Amino acid sequence: MEEHSKPNFSDLPLELVGKIVKETDLPGRLVLRKVSKYLRALVDKQTPRYKHIEIVVNSKCIQLDLEGILINYTNMKYDNCTVGIPGRKPKKVNRDNMDVMFDDLMTFMSNRSFYVEHLKITTTDDASYKKFIILHPKLLRSKIEVNSLWIKVNMDQELRKVSDFIDRSKVQKSECHWLEEESRWNLRECMELVVREGNNFVGEESYVISRKDDLPWMKKYGKKKKEYEESLQPSDVVKREVHVPKELYI
Structure with missing residues (x-):
């Protein structure tokens, strides 16, 4: 009897392989890109336009949300990490979680035609x-195009440095959250929301003053977000209008 070999993905007609890659979600493309040089080239040819990407940067576990699919890069001992993708067995990688996450981001963000409707970045x-x-700055050498940008940083962390790889001339809406020291005993939780209107950005800036011991207490005892928001009195919130010429904002 003649022995038949098992069907192979690479044996499919080129046109069919191209259609499969085109319909594959973002995490699927990350996997396909690592299969062979041919599939890597095919994935890289796709126009990388996406609706939503969120990055939560943390030393223990970095979370990458690619259009609703959450990938976890969990740090382990000796600069190893595990990569967890829904529906797949966690994979151990002998590298730091930040390096592995950037490798995955670079598979599509390095493309000059990359575009994302909404990008959200949180650093902890x-x-x-x-x-x-x-x-x-070392990996993302060209600026990426983002329509709507959302950033959150802690005290002493700079918004500009977190978002240096974004082409701000293309941003239509920007929402930034940050902490700063108001006094020895108090912190200001600040928020600025600006929307492009012609050649200017218009919007509002607001902040609420909270005691410095509120945040550690919330972290230690797991105070619920709803309880924390209810504890903020309207009189604590100060708002002011923002009107920034495009060239100054960028």
């Missing part, structure tokens, strides 16, 4: 923040 601890702002 100072160690991962410093590593993030050191790595992205």
Whole structure:
């Protein structure tokens, strides 16, 4: 009897393979790109236009949300990490979680035609923040196009350094959250929301003053977000209008 070999993905007609790659979601493309040089080239030819990407930067676990699919890069001992993708067995990688996350981001962000409708970035601890702002200028050499940008940083972390790889001339809406020291005993939780209107950005800036011991207490006892928001009195919130010429904002 004649022995038949098992069907192979690479044996499919080129046109059919191209259609499969085109319909594959973002995490699927990350996997396909690592299969062969041919599939890598095919994935890289696709126009990388996406609706939503969120990055939460943390030393223990970096979360990458690619259009609703959450990928976890969890740090382990000796600069190893595990990569967890829904529906797949966690994969151990002998590299730091930040390096692995950037490798995945680079598979599509390095494409000059990359575009994302909404990009959200949160940096938490100072160690991962410093590593993030050191790595992205080395890897993302060209600015990426983002329509709507949302950023959150802690005290002493700079919004501009977190978002240096973004082409701000193309941003239509920007929402930024940050902490700063109001006094020895108080912190200001600040928020600025600006929307492009012709050649200017218009919007509002607001902040609420909270005691410095509120944040550690909330972290230690797991105070619920709803309870925390209810504890803020309207009189504590100060708002002012923002009207920034495009050239100054960018």
